[in-house]
Amino acid sequence: MELFLSQILNGLAIGQVYALIALGFSLVFGVANIINFAQGALFMLGAFIAYSAIAWFGLPLVPAAAVSVVIVAILGLLLERIALRPLIGAPYVAPFLSTLAISTIIDQSAEIVWSPESQPFPASISSTTFFIGNAYITVTDLVIFGFGAAATVALTLFVSFTWTGRALRATAQDASAAAQLGIRTDVMRQIAFGLAGALGALSGILVALYFQSVFPQMGIPFGLKGFAAALLGGLASIPGAVVGGLLLGIGETLASAYVGDSYRDAIAFTLLLLMLLVRPNGLLGGGRLDALGGAAAAAGAMPTTSLLASSSSQQSALRAYYLPPWGFLAVGAAFTLVPLVVSSTYVLQALIYGFIFALLSASTSLVSGSVGILSIGQAAFFGVGAYAVGVFARPYGLPADATLVIAIGLTALVAVGAAIPLLKLTGHTAALGTLAIGQIGFLVFLNWVSVTRGPMGILNIPHPVLELLGGLRFATTEQKYWLVLGFVAVALVIAERYVSSPIGRVWRAIREDRLAALAAGLPVRRYILLAFAVSGALAGLAGGLFAYVQQVVSPESFTVETSILVLTMAVLGGLGNLTGAALAGFALAILPEFLRGFAEWRMIVYGLLLLVALRVRPQGLLGAR
Amino acid sequence: MAETDPRIVVDGIDVHYGAAQALFGVSLTVGAREVVAVLGGNASGKSTTIKSVLGLVRPSRGTITLDGAPVNGQRPDAIIARGVASVPEGRRAFPEMSVYENLLLGAYPRRHEAREIAGDLERVYEAFPRLKERRSQLAGTMSGGEQQMLALARAWLRRPTLVCIDEPSMGLSPRFVDQVYEVLQGWKAQGITILLVEQNARMALELADRAYVLQHGRVAVSGTASDLASDPQVRKAYLGAA
Amino acid sequence: MTGEAIVVDNVSRVFGGLKAVDGASLKLARGETVAIVGPNGAGKSTLIQLISGVERADSGTIHVDEVRTDHLPPDRIARLGVGRSFQTSRVFPALTVWDSVLVGVQAGLIETRSGRLIDPVTESAGALLGLPFWQRRVAAQEAAAEAALKLFGDRLWPRRDQPALGLSYANRRRLEIARLLAAEPRYLLLDEPSAGMNPTETEELTHLILDLRRTHPDMGILVIEHKLSMVRRIADRVVVLNQGRVLIEDRPDHALDHPEVVEAYLGRARSGANFQDAHHG
Structure with a gap:
């Protein structure tokens, strides 16, 4: 029972990180209606830039993290600019493959810059352990949970109480209606990508602290878990992404404790497939996903779910x-x-x-x-x-x-x-x-x-x-x-x-x-x-x-x-x-x-x-x- | 009506959706403080006309001017920024946002006028007590009629000088249609210029000063509202009577 | 006993608080042509979505030739002989005209006389090895496809090797109908077939439907149509839908001149005084 409770607490910490990655997916999906395959690469870069700032330039953890978040947010903007904006109106498959290509390039460049090997993360938080009854939790877990939760709350406040945040949500719910209220939907799209970059970087740093190591291949598995969490929550929903992340974190931590640590990821991905099978719209989601892969096209002059044809195809x-x-x-x-x-x-x-x-x-x-x-x-x-x-x-x-x-x-x-x-x-x-x-x-x-x-x-x-x-x-x-x-x-x-x-x-x-x-x-x-x-x-x-x-x-x-x-x-x-x-x-x-x-x-x-x-x-x- | 310069001039526009042509050389004008209705049966091109004015579709030929300046090819936000508000077809309330937030977003172009917006919100709540009751409820859970009231109030919070309204009576019960037109009569009295697209010809002609009837993407008849109300062409456009 | 017909009984469908279809009932027997008319948002398209199984009814029942279908998936309903077109016509953009029509007859290719489907292994063997039983089926289906394309004169047949993407709007509508007809359906449901067509093309379509009534005397045709002059010529009966309910069901001339229908289309005047019905004036 103590082990069980400890695992739950532990799972909440890592789950909070998944929630952040999931939020990156949700924001971009909501506003731009695409799934950003490069979210994992942004996450990995966040961890490595913080790593370099500490290991190479001797910055303390907090400023190093801040630098990393800013840089990756800018990279998120660039991603939208280079990989996606030129493809508006292109076949539906193009933007997704484009983010996949970018992700490959970033991952491989990281292997060249930082070597393909796993590196110890040069900063850590005290490993003091607290006991709550007989269940234990480390300070690292608490800090990660705290930061993750704070970022989630900040984001929630931002989208709920600022004009930009409201405009962002309005664009996600109905871009055409938002434009008719005078909202610049193209700017909202950029903001979503920038935020996704910042969230990616922050979650990357927290994962580096959690596992105490960084490696260039970390982007895809964590990106996929973030996606799983986002999907669990319905993909376009912000509270959904948080709930999905926490559930996934607890689920996989329990699985790794009781089935074996090597099955941690396999279980997370199996959960994802089960979700797709049973409730493809997520636990809290609406009908939005049904239309994915054709939503944009189906509304056009020629409805199609085609990956190849688009309204502008010749x-x-x-x-x-x-x-x-x-x-x-x-x-x-x-x-x-x-x-x-x-x-x-x-x-x-x-x-x-x-x-x-x-x-x-x-x-x-x-x-x-x-x-x-x-x-x-x-x-x-x-x-x-x-x-x-x-x-x-x-x-x-x-x-x-x-x-x-x-x-x-x-x-x-x-x-x-x-x-x-x-x-x-x-x-x-x-x-x-x-x-x-x-x-x-x-x-x-x-x-x-x-x-x-x-x-x-x-x-x-x-x-x-x-x-x-x-x-x-x-x-x-x-x-x-x-x-x-x-x-x-x-x-x-x-x-x-x-x-x-x-x-x-x-x-x-x-x-x-x-x-x-x-x-x-x-x-x-x-x-x-x-x-x-x-x-x-x-x-x-x-x-x-x-x-x-x-x-x-x-x-x-x-x-x-x-x-x-x-x-x-x-x-x-x-x-x-x-x-x-x-x-x-x-x-x-x-x-x-x-x-x-x-x-x-x-x-x-x-x-x-x-x-x-x-x-x-x-x-x-x-x-x- | 023609003493002042017209607010909107649509001059000979063609609109295509892919290979299909929806409008064929449509022209119309809307004078200052005038209420103009665009009427027609389903698929006559009336919605496309208002979408062209709002920059949601791009005409392949012809020009559109707003207060004397061409707006062809401009984005909707640029057109809204010039004092225009839109009540879109099918209401288009943001379903996952509260009624309050939906209303607030109507004031997005003048978001820096915090105090005025607060005052205007109070006026909206006074005029629509139903919206006040439901202000923290998600818009998606309201009935169609309530959503239409929300869309009207949202547009009014823009404090526009010109409103484009696309089929406000669509799918509404007669009671709500009456309410919608009471609101629009009030706007007319306030001197707001209105471009209205309607299938409900009788209601629209009671409100409008002038009207255009579209058929197969062309203007079939135009004239003052009172003339059109007794024109057999109107009936033909709707009912296909020989 | 309902006989050979599509029978819709007291069906409702709600979308997010809006009742798109509200207790509608309707019968389409084989051999008759019924038109559904009504203003925007009356629930006409939703009715076809429900009959074809693309949308599920919240309540009520639908039967096709005495088989209850309101819980069946759309492909099963289609194989019962219900062919439908879509409001924005759905062609397969990258497929050629010829291939598109062949897709329309594919279900017939793999269906045995008892209504079962040939299993995928047999189908693969037939298709890959060109077995005689398969070739016979293919030849029959291709003949049906050719006949369907030729129904449209020289509109489609000369363009059979072009991708559907490059067709004009009217031709895409024709292609969709050709694809449906190639499968020789018992019931044909057309959702605004003349939308986007000019008067000449609409006239051509009217003639096509009149021809179909002659050449396929056993086919039931349900048409959603806004061009009421066309409805007057093709329909045996007219069903007027308003706010998801059946307002009137009658002969075309009776139904379309009924005051309630006029009101549904033109709207109601609040005072009623300043608008005179044109046929009185």
Whole structure:
């Protein structure tokens, strides 16, 4: 009981921090109607700028925190200016991907500036412990709770009792009516972003104090938890965000105390998915989310839930170039000749990864483009396939035909299960749901030690043997090259057949206008689940092949970075265009192999590519389909 | 009426929504202290006309001038800043804000006049005792008629010299329609210029000095209110009678 | 026994304190054309939203051919043969005209005669391998799609490879109706089909509906329409809605000239003295 009470007190402290991150999401969502993926990056920057101010310039904690809050608030304004304002009227997918690109760039820059390692936070608050009865609470907890609560109260007072605050809320509730009262809604949008930056920075500093460490990868998990908290509270509601944050904090603290600390995050994200399944509008929310992913567009002259089309779309933006299904076989056949002229295993190895990523990118394009549910969790499906091979290949001694079938089937099942919470969602919310799936996958790979061997990974995966081909063994790089090429080419043919069939047409119709698809009598859920099954099967095959090529499977191959990378490939190729996705996946996977020494700049370059593409060619290289 | 310069001049505007054209060369004027009604059946383009004046939609052709200065392409807040208030279609009260806050936001353009606003709020509460009773209640929980009163009071707190009103009687029971028009008669008596869009032609023509009847995005008839009240064209525009 | 008809019985729907539909009842039998008219905010569109399952009724019942539908999802209701258009027409902007109409017949493609749906594995196999049973179904559906597009003369058929995005407003409305007709519905619910159309286009639409009445004598048509001159020509019956309630249900000429209807449209004069009804004057 004492432990229980102590955990509740502890949970209130961290929950207060989640509430602050959630408030950042809520403000921006309310006023600008987008989900700011970069909220986590702002949070991380807040912690690191305070860290630097203390560690490098010797500032005391409070002024260091103040400096950080001001700088990040300005960065929030810049974010609105650079990443979002130019995209007003652009396809609905653009602003979200734009904040995702910015977030990638910031995260990776932080790794360069501050090193990817975790650093101890150079300031702390007394670790004195108080007892309330038999329950205990530390001073740090009290200070964090106090600061978080004070910031929440200050924000509440600001939005309740100042003219700007009221105008902000009015804009969030009805922007058009607010404009008719003389409120400058564009300025309100900027203020919301600035406030979100300040709240992000403050919460970052409090988290650094709570866990006594900072690391550049902290943005995404905490950003996602803040989003979970915001969603729990209904996304656009300020008291909702606070309640959501506190509930999430208590929930995960209890879970980590009673189930195990390594499950802390997994439980938080599972809660998020459960919420999406049961009450997608949040505990206190209204009907606002129902319209997400189409609210703005549906009010326009042409209603659509499309990620690709917008009221300003031109017909020419819809021209797509793609191969017929057999074209993938033809290209594959041409590639079979390469090992006959190139003997460098290094080059062949690079090409093998190119093929695998071509398939993975196509699998992402299928759900993200054809069905319109942006997948930021594809690495989890990739990982399930890889671990399926890792687990079944050695101890059970199964041949590659069997393990790959298991990889394909298992991943398809996992993908269908994962898609169920997403069925009611569209647009940005669905995308964050897939991010949660990706994070849960990674955490399971990392922590389910009895099966995955945890961070160590599964080593010494045997060379693949195809029993159906009379026990043919693929041991050399050339042999593996042909094996991978063969599977990838056939898989892409099947995928393209799907996309070109009436089923693919229905997928695109669901993307374009889900309501109209329902009104046409189509069982929409069933088609979405089918898309996830196909996408999962393709990603699972890619993962299985990856395991055989690497001969090692370990969690770091399946991080959110991989998911963002393949989504970037799919967008650059042209969403829904499998030829484009395969081409971009292939090119972006082999490119860095030939640009060694710039490895740490890779994600920054991809982020910039994505940002530029959204401005100049949002339909991607070969055109979205 | 024409002795003074007109407040609003709409001159030959076309408005498109995507590929669809909603207005075809619509022209109208509103003189100082005049009440002008724009009438028409559903989808006749009357709402689009008032939205153009408020800067909510942008005409592809033609000009709009407010007190002699062109306002084409200006944002709504810039137009409101020139002494204009809007009572939007469907009332558009902020549902999650209290009645008091909704009222206060009406005075947003003159937010630095704290004392005057407090006085004006008292006058509103006197005129609408119902709003006073419910001042701390969320606006979204009120009935349609009460929300319409709120929208009118909110616009009045702007202390405008010109009000644009879009279908104030829509979806209201006759009792509330009467109340709305009593308020508008009062504004007329105070000398506020009114541009009114209405489907309820009879009520609007009782209030207005002049009126324009729109049909298929064009001005079909215009004239003084008393002339139009007996014009068979009005009836045709509404009922499609041959 | 209600017979083959859509029967709406005492249905209500409240939106945030506003009664959009307030105890409305209505019957649409196969083979008849009923028009719903009424001023803005009368609850006409909400009624179609309720019948098609896009919105849920707070109370009351709806039956389609004696199947109770007020708790069914919109796709199930559509597969019972209820095709509906939307007030702002909903086309699939990035899909070509041809693909859009094929989406309209897809439900028929995967539905067996007993009303069950073909399972996704069989559907995948059929679609990927081009199995004969599948090809036969596809051919039949494509023929229906072609016939539906050709109903509109040279408005849509020559543009079949264009994305819906680039169509004119009137053509988008036509495409939506073509998509509905391709599925050969038993009931066709049209929400302001002539909105945004000029007089010539409206005339064309009027003829189309008159033609449909001839070519599809078993189809029930429900039209929300503001252009009352059109209503007079196409409808067997007119239902006048005001403030969510059915005011009058009668033959078009009776209904539309009824004093209460005139009042619903033109409004009431407080004194009544300074406004003379035009047909008296």
